[in-house]
Amino acid sequence: MRKYWGLFLACMLLSSCGEEKSTASIADEDVDVQESIPERNIEKYGLNLSDFIVVEDTIRRGDIFGDLMTRNKVDYPKIYELTQRFKDTFDVRRIRVGNPYTILKSRDTSEVAQLFIYENDAINYTVVDFRDTVLAYKGRKKVKLVQREASGVIPKGGSLSDVIVKQNIDYLMVNELSGIYAWTIDFFKLDAGDKFRIIYEEKYINDSIYAGAGEVKAAYFEHRGEPFYAFAYHNDSLDIKEYYDQEANNLRRTFLRAPLKFGRLSSRYNLKRKIRYYGYKVRPHKGTDYAAPIGTPILATADGVVTESTRRGGNGKYVKIRHNGTYSTQYLHMKAQKVRRGEYVKQGDVIGWIGMTGNTGGPHVCYRFWKNGRQVDPLREKLPAAEPLAEILRPAYYEYMDPVKTQLDCIDFPEEQAEELLTLN
Template identity: 65%
Template sequence: MRAQKFCLGILSSLLLFSCGDKKTANEKIEKVEVIEKPVIIEAYGFNIADFEIVRDTVRNGDSFGELMLQNKVDYQKIFKVSTELKDTFDVRKIQIGKPYAILKSKDTTQTTQYFVYENDRINYTVVDLRDSVVAYRSKKNVKYVERVASGVITSNLSTAINEQGIDYMVTNNLSEIYAWSIDFFRLQKGDKFKVIYKEKYINDSIYAGAEPIEAAYFEHNGESFYGFEYQVDSLKNITEYYDDAAKNLRRTFLKAPVEFSRISSRFNLNRRIKYYGYKLRPHKGTDYAAPLGTPILATANGTVVESTRRGGNGKYVKIEHNGTYSTQYLHMKNQNVKKGDFVKQGDVIGWIGMTGNTGGPHVCYRFWKNGQQVDPLKEKLPAADPIVDSLRADYLKFINPIKTKLDNVEYTIIEKEEEQQITQN
């Protein structure tokens, strides 16, 4: 009996101890308060949640001064921006269609604190309108993604590239690389190309265009043309395109004075025209047909010696390049240069028109060599300077892995719907 009481006493003690311990443990549990972090949405380097923001685009008739006055910025600050910050933000150069943002305080005054002007999709200028008015330039976060593209010509270069959803600028860049060595008006069905370039993305998702081509391969009429971008002067950021033997792809003259046009009439000293009774009427130029207003480019560096209108030539420009070569561009809608101007290769010197004797919009391109008009498409035009000897070894080492990558790219072939149906049937 005494033993039973002893056991019951111990059991009761254990139960009491257990319950007490459990209570103590519960008392020690502290309540944890979960604090939600504010969501930060960043734009132009600011947390947008901190401001009232107005977004718009510059419209016809808008000026920086008017926009600021509408948003209660005092005249003294507007004057300071307009007169003292020209090097960073020239208010006279804001363009219609460009986006801008006005960041205001979130209090009852809604004071305008910042004006942000988007120079392009990546670069922007911030005008700080707080106590001391200052301006600075910055850029959005950009990710660069390497892309490899290829194709086979079925009709023209633009079609072969556009069918793959590739940026149109790649077409332009490719034509510029080979502007001196390939006649893009005479591409053949079956010609092939490969390119390596980078695409830009803002905030990882917004497409912002294509960078210049880093490497290219073009096969035209069975002949191979490589092109590699290489920096020849890091201080001046000068780059050139050379082939796989370190020869410069650039020539002193472009193949044509317009981009993506067609030759409507060739140089022909034996031309006879029915309208004139089949009398001999030599054509000493090459006609490039293109829509009205298409830019006409200087095919080489030189000095404008004529920019006028005369007879059947209509409005025209003549450029003297050196003691050997001169070029002339006829039937312009308007000229963009005047006599005495120095122009660089690729500069817009005028626009396609129909002035003078012409049956349609085109430019008649005339080419002189040693005072005689010749056919530029049959001339072996001089090449630009080759790569300097001190850089040759480094260049060849640089392009070796890139050339290997290009060689291993397979061609993308886009089948037409009709061809696919025939195949399926």
């Protein structure tokens, strides 16, 4: 990967936003990808298939590995040996209906199965070798990572996922983006005209078969005119990958913006709320409500210790977490709790599920944010940020980031959406 970025840097220095649009740039994972495969020397799974009679099929309902092998003339003792010695590598009871497999038979009249290859998923496979002593090992297809650039503009009444689908971007990016910006942007409240650019990887097997999205290298999200940059960077001193902005600040905060991944902000913290039901008397709402279907996971917004997990009156089933001497959070109306008092939870852990217990008109979580024993509005709190990148690591970070930022800034927004945007302004 390093090699590739170096190359890119050189290109970027020569040309700013591009006369010629840079074509998808390619970097190889694992070993080199063979450019052209000679017809009579078909290599697959690290084996030369031309040495065998090749039978390709998929696991069908009712298939039993042992039967499949005895049908292909493998001696029972060998099958037994496999199940005993290689259970960890290949558990014959866990073959799944629909997964492809290949049987390689000897090229003589006996047609005895010599190897069996099971595809665990699009990338990973397991080889069972019956030729001499029985052997089983795992393999991984060569994956080519193709870098892709994409962008989008949130239309009026539209959501991020609508745009992701419309722009033909891997749906996983909805999750990735909301994860990267979970601490800074409220994805429950995106505005029409908010826009984004991303540089991410797509995985391809044998140059052509799409095998899913890889990591987001960089992202730009413009929310209400405010730019938010995110660059994936491996922090060598902590040995973790984190997202930092253009000033090397960590995008992570000690609290998530909301206790749900998706849902709708249905009622904000409001000390002057008047409710018709109560004759328009002031009934302060000290929580922030997020509506979502029953059963939606509720997440701990920060690390901490569960101080309460109980059911009480109008609160229904709820969980309260103490994060430190200053902050606690509370989550009401759960269908059920997933954690017990005294348990330590990490940020993003599922602590319960959306329900309707206690006083509530519909399924939602009432999220209460306590600061020094008082309930405050989490959406107005300046939440503490995680440590920025250490001073000593910054020069290398900036050197890495600058060309990526330029590349990001050069991605055009989709035309038709840009026009919609003009009419909005």
